[in-house]
Amino acid sequence: MADAIVARALAKRYGRVDALHGLTLRVARGECLGFLGPNGAGKSTAVKMLLGIVRPTGGDGELLGRPLGDRRARRSVGYLPELFRYPGWQSAREVLALHARLMRLAGAPRAIDAVLDEVGLRERAGDRVETFSKGMQQRLGLAVALLGEPELVVLDEPTSALDPLGRSDVRALIERLRARGTTVFLNSHLLGEVERVCDRVCIVDRGRVIAQGTVDALTGEPRGVRVLLDDGWHDYDVANAEVPELVARLVQGGARIQAVEPRHTSLEERFLALVRPS
Numbered sequence: 660m661a662d663a664i665v666a667r668a669l670a671k672r673y674g675r676v677d678a679l680h681g682l683t684l685r686v687a688r689g690e691c692l693g694f695l696g697p698n699g700a701g702k703s704t705a706v707k708m709l710l711g712i713v714r715p716t717g718g719d720g721e722l723l724g725r726p727l728g729d730r731r732a733r734r735s736v737g738y739l740p741e742l743f744r745y746p747g748w749q750s751a752r753e754v755l756a757l758h759a760r761l762m763r764l765a766g767a768p769r770a771i772d773a774v775l776d777e778v779g780l781r782e783r784a785g786d787r788v789e790t791f792s793k794g795m796q797q798r799l800g801l802a803v804a805l806l807g808e809p810e811l812v813v814l815d816e817p818t819s820a821l822d823p824l825g826r827s828d829v830r831a832l833i834e835r836l837r838a839r840g841t842t843v844f845l846n847s848h849l850l851g852e853v854e855r856v857c858d859r860v861c862i863v864d865r866g867r868v869i870a871q872g873t874v875d876a877l878t879g880e881p882r883g884v885r886v887l888l889d890d891g892w893h894d895y896d897v898a899n900a901e902v903p904e905l906v907a908r909l910v911q912g913g914a915r916i917q918a919v920e921p922r923h924t925s926l927e928e929r930f931l932a933l934v935r936p937s
């Protein structure tokens with residue numbers, strides 16, 4: 660089967676602004692890709708080109724095996740835009756019914772119930788959108804994106820309005836999508852979330868890809884250990900093989916060791932090192 664997303668030197672120029680300089684990217688079916696970058700890096704522009712909403716000024720690509728902009732491929736894609744607004748007077752169920760009609764979705768009532776359950780909005784389905792909190796509106800946006808079990812789901816900041824419980828719900832939701840084989844393209848500034856759910860990440864900055872790879876490859880092998888002593892955590896730069904000697908030495912010296920754990924570079928630390936001007 661063709662890859663879910665292929666981009667070859669995909670570029671967009673708005674007048675003098677190089678919004679995206681040349682994105683080359685492949686996302687396999689069933690993969691969860693984290694697409695990261697600081698504000699203004701070109702992420703939304705890339706998403707809009709992949710979805711055929713914005714026309715590239717350079718390069719090309721495919722979505723689910725079809726050229727970018729192809730309507731048939733778009734039918735199999737669910738999209739949660741970063742900024743969206745549904746009519747306040749409509750109920751959540753009405754918003755979903757409208758989208759189901761636009762999609763000519765067969766078996767709409769059942770599909771609508773399924774996505775309402777998926778995002779935890781079933782009990783509020785009959786309430787008007789204007790009575791929803793920001794987090795509830797974001798859940799509704801997610802429900803719209805999931806309608807009809809799309810093969811590829813593109814989520815632009817899906818958890819920006821959600822509390823920690825809501826974020827954990829969305830993480831679980833993404834895990835369920837992956838278990839079903841759905842491809843997920845996740846655009847987020849919440850690097851901890853990305854680190855937990857994504858297989859691979861692509862980092863863009865000022866219109867260019869500056870790093871791409873698995874989370875492990877980007878954050879690197881664990882380096883050294885952290886040891887919890889009575890007065891708090893201490894870092895030790897030792898190889899794995901030297902850890903037993905380190906612990907023995909500390910104990911002989913009278914230290915009371917409460918915990919020892921590998922020291923990881925977080926995705927956030929790596930991201931900041933990459934995008935911060937040195």
Ligand SMILES: Nc1ncnc2c1ncn2[C@@H]1O[C@H](COP(=O)(O)OP(=O)(O)OP(=O)(O)O)[C@@H](O)[C@H]1O
Pocket residue numbers: 673676677678679696697698699700701702703704705741
């Ligand atoms: N329609 C447009 N016309 C002119 N310039 C644009 C347009 N859309 C985006 N840009 C510019 O392109 C660059 C990339 O913007 P984009 O919205 O893709 O960034 P982003 O990475 O999604 O940012 P954010 O994290 O803030 O959402 C910015 O310099 C922006 O000002």
